[in-house]
Amino acid sequence: MSDFTQRFLFDDTDVRGELVSLGESYAHVLAKHPYPEPVAQLLGEMLAAASLLVGTLKFDGLLVLQARSSGAIPLLMIECSSDREVRGIARYHASQVTPDAGLRELMPEGVLTLTVDPKQGQRYQGIVALEGATLAESLSAYFDNSQQLPTRFWLNADGRNARGMLLQALPADRLKDPEARQASWQHLTTLGDTLTAEELIGLDNETVLHRLYHEETVRLFEPMPIHFRCSCSRQRSANALISLGQADAEALLEESGGTVVIDCQFCNQRYSFDAADIAQLFVGGGSAAPSETLH
Structure with missing residues (x-):
């Protein structure tokens, strides 16, 4: 299985995590358009982010992650269904895309929109400015500002593989004391920040978790497959x-x-x-x- 998400849980604290690895579905998305490397990388990171986000939601329907800007990339959009079927697209001005350009250079005045469109029930939409230096920072800020459970993202893509990791605080259960909960969250996310792009892209999930959290009690669950599929007909x-x-x-x-x-x-x-x-x-x-x- 080359494309999957894999959930993990810290047994001694109220934090869950998820890792995503995308190869074939990422290749399918890139094969449809001749994307320059910086665009392909951002599209891969967004593909990984949507795949992680759908695992945090209990719904039957469609999650849409969309970023718009006034710059070289006016649009990035990923759709991921509750069946874990993904598709994505980017719009870009080739003459404005420079090598090694980052999110801020490519998407100035950017806005990120997260839409959850269930088959039954009310549609939900949240919006945040793309103010972070990376897509991961901007998504983490979205959760900080939306009064939802604290959530952190780490995302990387290199045109061949798209990888990501998510940590999310859970409602108080094992740790009731607010200070202890905050200290545990800070400890785990600080360790997460030591993960390099090369490690996230190049290492398998077991090795990533051992390298970061070998002093913690971590349970790694069975992987859940992800597939590219376009819903057009x-x-x-x-x-x-x-x-x-x-x-x-x-x-x-x-x-x-x-x-x-x-x-x-x-x-x-x-x-x-x-x-x-x-x-x-x-x-x-x-x-x-x-x-x-x-x-």
């Missing part, structure tokens, strides 16, 4: 055309020279609809193409 594209109404869909068909083409920006899949397809949509015939070739 011909049916969803057809539904978008139906939502326009028949008159507007037919007008779009005429403007497009007889074929409406809908491109998925995440995976580059194309869905084409000709006059017969459009007509079929509005007589309840479904989205399967009536012509000889399915688009």
Whole structure:
């Protein structure tokens, strides 16, 4: 298994953790667009972050992590479902992307939005400024400012592998005293800060945890697989055309020279609809193409 998250728990204190390793799904995301190295690295870090975040939530639906800015990277977006299926995309201005540029240089005036969209229940959205030097710092600040459980992130990606670690404080159980809880949290996160990018990228989870927390009692749970999967489909594209109404869909068909083409920006899949397809949509015939070739 090359793509997975793996939870761990400190038995003597109220802190949980999770590690993520992404290879194949990261490669799938990068294969869809010719991203420059700094963009690919940030996209990988965000992919790792979303994969970690979905493990902290108990819901059935979709988590969307989105960063926008006025700089070289106007948009980074990752979607991760509760089934641990991920996809991602970046928008960038190639002429403005310089080698070795960091988050602040690439995404000035950045804003990070976290959206939880459950299949049932109320949609939740939180927003924080991208003020940290790294995405990990900005995400940690989001949790500090949102009055949720204290949470820290460590994220790295190198264009081949995307890795991350999360620590999150749990409600008081083993440690009731607030000062003892704070001291334990500070101790564990300080040790986490000694983890280098090379160690996080290059070492397996057992070695990472031993190197950081060999004096703690840590339980490592079974890994949970993650997969790349784009949620686009011909049916969803057809539904978008139906939502326009028949008159507007037919007008779009005429403007497009007889074929409406809908491109998925995440995976580059194309869905084409000709006059017969459009007509079929509005007589309840479904989205399967009536012509000889399915688009």
